[in-house]
């Protein structure tokens with residue numbers, strides 16, 4: 001199956017601070033699946049490096065006070081475009097990011113605090129029926145896609 005993946009988890013240096021966040025478990029997914037790398041913040045027109053940003057209410061604000069909501073939304077739609085083009089039914093995105101985080105994200109205070117919520121891209125993908133996981137909960141993807149719900153037989157592997 002085709003899985004949309006945050007490019008930074010494959011080691012691409014596209015994070016706000018110019019680094020990647022290579023993750024071996026995510027890379028191993030590529031042995032059995034086709035990984036489609038995306039970086040919504042770059043697709044939205046932001047540069048690397050860039051000021052860190054967090055979701056604040058219904059906006060996304062950079063630490064320097066710039067409202068970057070438009071760039072985050074544009075990047076999310078471009079990621080969705082690729083997910084749909086490649087027929088991705090699942091995505092593995094970087095945890096805690098205001099774009100890619102799922103379930104828990106930074107709380108908008110720029111003080112390392114966390115709150116319940118999704119990144120802009122994770123939210124849009126899920127709204128379009130794509131199951132979003134973070135690198136921290138790959139076991140959920142494994143549980144969902146390794147076992148055929150009908151007869152309990154394993155149909156594909158995720159290590």
Ligand code: SF4
Nearest residue numbers: 006008015039094100
């Ligand atoms: Fe990684 Fe997503 Fe941030 Fe791009 S937008 S650097 S893919 S977490």
